[in-house]
Amino acid sequence: MHTAYIDSYKEIMRVRFRDTDAQGHMFFANYLVFADEVAGNYMRELGFDWSDTAKLPSYVFTVNASCDYIHECHAGDEVEVEVGYEKLGNTSATLGFSMRRVSDGEALAKGSFIQVFVNRDSRKPMPVPDSVRKILNASADKKT
Template sequence: MERRSFPHFSVITLRWKDNDVYGHVNNVEYYSFFDTVINDFLIRVGGLDIHDGGVIGLCVDSQCTFKKPLEFPGTVDAGLRVGKLGNSSVRYEIGLFRAGSDAPAATGRFVHVFVGREDRRPVPVPDRIRAALEGITG
């Protein structure tokens, strides 16, 4: 996957604490970057109400392939697209890029199932969120 494969990007500033003793961003932070680009998109573009909305997204599957290290200081361009949009679920595809690089430092997938906040039972993807997701379907 190259940079041009992703229709949506969020820029994430790396923090001092992201590095580990080996001098690069620790692997657990990559999953945080996935969460950040996805939820920023859902809130800003899809109108997801994380505080009071009746529907929430739960992660049921995630995976990351590490290709090149990232290191502080710097930024990460987190690319996002939808690989599959179902009735109540969505599979996101993510690419993490160093600023100015066309080749990803990491790629991954992340699957949300939308559920009712109270009962945690699957529900259809809300219309506004579905429309936003359809806009970044690869």
């Protein structure tokens, strides 16, 4: 299930009872919630706190979210969530994610978010900021 990322970041999250549905496993939309939470932490680790828009070189709009369910998980399960950039385009980027249960390594889900970098004033697509490219390229160089 491993995807080749330009750079990646992992966190372990515990599935809470409130994350589950009436069938006793994690509600489908919460896979995206877990991935989005870890993605936000990853961006902060890279030096981009998207919640402080005044300091950002652009806005970032998520224009597509996809998730492939592979196996169920339940309340109390620890889930390793890995996120990473798979592709940087001119004005967009694809941030992939994968999830596995810590106790047995079972693959649970994989998916992606497509992000478009947007000019704060015009709210139109703009090139991926050089600062974003530099940080991701520097991170990728450390891995090789």
